[in-house]
Amino acid sequence: MKTVNGSTLRDVIQQNITILLGVLIIALFVLGEVISHGFLSFGHIGAVLRTASFLGIVSIGQSLVILTAGIDLSVGALITMGNVFTCMLINGLDSNTLWSIAVIILLGATFGTFNGLGVAYLRISPLVMTLAIGSLVTGITLIVSQGAPKGLASPMLRFIGVGSVLHGIPVIVIVWLLLSLLVIMLLRTTIFGRKIYYIGANARASYLSGIKVNTNLMLVYAISGGSAALTGALMAGYTHTAFLGIGNEYILWSITAVVIGGTSLTGGKGGYAGTIAGAILLVLLESLLTVIKMPEAGRKIATGLLILIMISIYFRQKNQRT
Amino acid sequence: MTANQRNLRLYLPVYSILMLIYALACFIEPTFFTWNNNVNLFTRITPLIFAGMAQTFVLLTGGIDLSIGAIIGLTNVIAASLPYVDTPLNMLLWLLIPPLVGLIMGLVNGLIITKGGFPPLIVTLATGAIWKGVTLFIMPIPGGSVSLAIATHVNGMLFGIIPVPLLIFFGGVVIFHFVLTRTTFGRSIYAIGGNESVAYESGIACQTIKLWVYGFSGLLGAFAGMFLSAWMFSADPLVGEPYILNSIAVAVIAGTSLMGGRGGVAGIIGASYIFQLLSNILNLLAISTFYQFVAKGLVLIVALAWTSSETTGYLLESARRLILPERSTTPEVR
Numbered sequence: 001m002k003t004v005n006g007s008t009l010r011d012v013i014q015q016n017i018t019i020l021l022g023v024l025i026i027a028l029f030v031l032g033e034v035i036s037h038g039f040l041s042f043g044h045i046g047a048v049l050r051t052a053s054f055l056g057i058v059s060i061g062q063s064l065v066i067l068t069a070g071i072d073l074s075v076g077a078l079i080t081m082g083n084v085f086t087c088m089l090i091n092g093l094d095s096n097t098l099w100s101i102a103v104i105i106l107l108g109a110t111f112g113t114f115n116g117l118g119v120a121y122l123r124i125s126p127l128v129m130t131l132a133i134g135s136l137v138t139g140i141t142l143i144v145s146q147g148a149p150k151g152l153a154s155p156m157l158r159f160i161g162v163g164s165v166l167h168g169i170p171v172i173v174i175v176w177l178l179l180s181l182l183v184i185m186l187l188r189t190t191i192f193g194r195k196i197y198y199i200g201a202n203a204r205a206s207y208l209s210g211i212k213v214n215t216n217l218m219l220v221y222a223i224s225g226g227s228a229a230l231t232g233a234l235m236a237g238y239t240h241t242a243f244l245g246i247g248n249e250y251i252l253w254s255i256t257a258v259v260i261g262g263t264s265l266t267g268g269k270g271g272y273a274g275t276i277a278g279a280i281l282l283v284l285l286e287s288l289l290t291v292i293k294m295p296e297a298g299r300k301i302a303t304g305l306l307i308l309i310m311i312s313i314y315f316r317q318k319n320q321r322t
Numbered sequence: 323m324t325a326n327q328r329n330l331r332l333y334l335p336v337y338s339i340l341m342l343i344y345a346l347a348c349f350i351e352p353t354f355f356t357w358n359n360n361v362n363l364f365t366r367i368t369p370l371i372f373a374g375m376a377q378t379f380v381l382l383t384g385g386i387d388l389s390i391g392a393i394i395g396l397t398n399v400i401a402a403s404l405p406y407v408d409t410p411l412n413m414l415l416w417l418l419i420p421p422l423v424g425l426i427m428g429l430v431n432g433l434i435i436t437k438g439g440f441p442p443l444i445v446t447l448a449t450g451a452i453w454k455g456v457t458l459f460i461m462p463i464p465g466g467s468v469s470l471a472i473a474t475h476v477n478g479m480l481f482g483i484i485p486v487p488l489l490i491f492f493g494g495v496v497i498f499h500f501v502l503t504r505t506t507f508g509r510s511i512y513a514i515g516g517n518e519s520v521a522y523e524s525g526i527a528c529q530t531i532k533l534w535v536y537g538f539s540g541l542l543g544a545f546a547g548m549f550l551s552a553w554m555f556s557a558d559p560l561v562g563e564p565y566i567l568n569s570i571a572v573a574v575i576a577g578t579s580l581m582g583g584r585g586g587v588a589g590i591i592g593a594s595y596i597f598q599l600l601s602n603i604l605n606l607l608a609i610s611t612f613y614q615f616v617a618k619g620l621v622l623i624v625a626l627a628w629t630s631s632e633t634t635g636y637l638l639e640s641a642r643r644l645i646l647p648e649r650s651t652t653p654e655v656r
Contacts, residue, residue, distance in 0.1 A: 071443075073567070124626045125580040127386075131567050132622035139615025147612065252447060265441045297458035304451030311440050311448070 017262035020313075021277035028284050036291045044287075046170050050162075052283040053176040054238070055250065055257055056276055058231040060183050061112070061224025062254040063275045067187075068200045068220050069267025070126035074115060074134035075228040075254055078108050079247025081141045082232020087151035087242040088144075097156045104233045105226045111137055112225020116218030130221075134251075141244070149242035161237020172234060183272045196220060200267025256303070257282055260310045281306075332577040332585065336592040339625055343599050351606045361485045363602060365477065365553060367594040368487045369394070369546040373565040374572035374590045375498050376542035379535050381573055382502075382515045384582025385442035387536070389431060389450035390543045390569055394562030396457040397424045397547030402466030402557030413469055420551075421544045427453060428540020432533035450566075457559045464558040468551050476552035490549065491591065498542075498587050511535060515582030572597055575625045596625065 032039030058075050065072045082104050089100035111133055118129035153161065164170045187193040195216050198206040207213045231250070236242060261278030263270025285306060289299045347354045373390055380387040397420040404419060405412045427449070434445050478486055502508035510531045513521040522528050546565065551557050570580075576593035578585025600621055604614045 118623065118627070122627045124623075125574065127580060128571055128574050128622070128626055131571060132619045132626065134619070135615050135622065136619030139612055139617070139619060142612035142615060143610075255444075256447065259444050265443055295458070295462075297455040297462070299455070300451045300458065301455030304448040304455065307444060307448035307451070308434070311444055312438060 018273045018277055021261070021274065021281055025277065025281055025284060028281070028288055032284075032288045032291060035288075039288075039291060042168055046164065046168055046173070048284055048287055049173045049280065050170040050238075051287075052280045053170070053172045054231055054235055055253055055283060056176050056279040057179060057234065058228050058250050059254045059257045059261075059275045059279055060179060060272065061227035063183075063258050063261075063263055063270070063272050064187075064196060064220045065126070065224045066200075066255070066258050066263050066265060067196050067267060067270060068217060069203070069265075070119060070217070070221070071255065071265075072112075072115065072130045072221065072224045072228075073127065073251055074111065074130040074137060075224065075231075076247040076249075076251040077134040077137035077141070078111060078225055078228035079232040079235065079250055080244060081111075081137050081247075082108060082229035083235050083239070083246050084141050084145050084149045084232075084242040084244065086157070086233040086236040087149060087153060090151060090154045090157060090236075092152035092154055094154045094156045097154045101157075101230070101233050104229045108229020108232075109222040109226035112222040112228075113218055115225065116221030119221065120214035120217040145242075145244070147244070149244060151242065153236045153240050157233075157237035158240065159237070161234060161239075172238070175234070180272060180276055187271055192216070192219070197268050200269075202268070253282065256307060260307065333589045333592070336576055336589040336596070336625075340592040340596050340599075343596060343603075347599060347603045347606075351603065354603065354606055359602070359606075361488075363595070363598055364485050364488045364491070367591075367598045368491045369550050369553075369565070370568060370572060370594040370597060371491045371590050372494060372542050372546035372549065373569035374576065374594060375494065375587045376539040376546070377569040377573040378576070378578050378585060378587050378590065379498075379502075379511065379542070380442070380539045381570075381578050381580060382511045382582055382585055383532055383535050384515045384518070385435065385532070385535075386570070386580070387431065387446050387539050388443060388566055389427070389446040389453055390539065391562035391564070391566035392450040392453035392457065393424055393427050393540050393543035394547040394550065394565050395559050396427065396453050396460075396562075397421075397544040398550050398561050399457050399461045399466065399547075399557045399559055401548045401551035402468055403460060406467045406469045408469050408471045413472055416469060416472055416548070420548045421541055424540040424542075424544025424547070425537050426540070428537040428543070429533065431540065432536030435536065436529040436533050454559075461557060461559050464556060466551075466557040468555055473552045473555050476549065487549075494542075494545065495587055495591055502586055507531065507534070512583055515584070517583070568597065571622055575622070596621070 029040055029045070038044060058079060062072055062075060085107070086100055086104050089103065090096045115126070115130050115133050118124045118133070119126045122129075160171050160175065162170075165174070187196065195206070195211050198209075198211060199213055199216060203213055228247070228250075232247060235246060239246070257278040258270075258275050259265060259278070260281060261270065261272075261274030261276070263274060282303070285302065286299060289302055294302070353359065373394060376390055376393075377387055400423055401416060401420045404415050406416075431442075431446055431449050434440065434449065435442050438445070476486055476490070480486055480489060502511065510521065510526045513524065513526055514528050514531060518528055543562075547562065550561055554561075572590060572593045573585070574580060575596060576585065576587070576589030578589075597618075600618055601614050604611075604617060
């Protein structure tokens, strides 16, 4: 399949992944409206975006880590930790809210730094290092909460989690939008952002050209830890009380959102804009399948098929031999 | 480095850690050393050993299998959904159908990965979701049953002294160690993991070997699922979930590199033992399960730092330099 200027259709798609995903999202919304009236209503779009925000915020860290050719499996445990600790620290009071969230982000970043230390200096594979830290964080959460999370979210956090402004735009979506702009700016315009791509493309070459690979890796994992803990804190605003195990699903979901968004698992290729679309697409599909009353088994199969279809569209590596 | 030295370097860390933890366990809790407790441990580690071996095969080629949990779950459910009256035909069905299904699932993984050229991580993540969906269609809640004769045999003792699980996993590890080290297929796996282009240039049919490696992985996952069904005497669709990450952890503690080409299955028994020993010790000490997560995480990190080939290699290299200072090698940089 050649187009006019000699590039294949797949090349065109690969260069415009975000547009392709956008078209898919609109198509799914329209399909939903056809199946069930009200799917395309302002309220429902807001609800989908609200759910996608949590996935999107945790995927910030996951995107950066995957861009460096790593992976972060500790996000699930860190979300739960953020969720449980936020409720304990805030205890329903507005005056506690801001400093509590700051403490939670710092705590998440600290555990993220441990991930980075293991990956960068001990040369432990990110997959197992983050798995180990995840287990550690789960244990700490359980010990501190004694298995029965206490406390409540404050009205201020509730407003961020479930409130809306300007006739129905959820606050959390605005938070996500601001964070997204920040991350996209970080990746596209700052030196640190460029270094992330270089490290992912070729860690050894970037080391030899003078990039402090280890320090930057630690920073990336710290951001991932911080964004996961922040997600947990914001979720407390949505759920009002804390849940143990709230983050478990998000380990694979965040990876899926990043990959559907066109970021290469081998590092160095992709960006956050695709991840945003990936997160919305995932949540939208789930919502659509719920509307047609698909049981959980069918939803799992559909998600699996979606991943396979998406990677077959643009994840094809140059396969040299048969 | 000769093959023996290489094996020593690979398996010394894991078995030395095992000895250490075992000695510590016997010291702090004498009841630990009883035969009953150990028989109990053998039963518990058998599925983990098979899942770990399944993961090792794939890791050796430089891939990864995240669908192993779903394969274990689906074969577990199928094994417990077959007719369970004690007739020879039913037992034969129990022995044949789950491995066949496991093999097919593995081969599907392999086909998508080799024909499509997609990253194994995301392919097995996707197929894992699909297998899990199929499992939940067959059996949404735990249930089913297994032939009584099979269950009693699998959980019993041979000649009233040797626990059958010990025989099963020991036999399995010996067979697959033989496959990896003494057959062309096994050597090709290492070659592909070491450097696929070179392996291809040397005339190895990389794609075919990789396809069958995923097939083997599915087969081994099926054995884990079958054993679980016989042990639990029923099935649970979500039984495989913990094995996704535990199998990777066990394989890595056993000395297999995630980059491929280095490792083996001989360390799996030690690694699984370490894994199970930890919760066992903490249970015997009546320590809350909450602390077990922390302990597991910490030990995993220590074991990883110790077995991760770079660190061990660095320590061994330093030790060698102390003894033989004249031979210098270029320092390894990232």
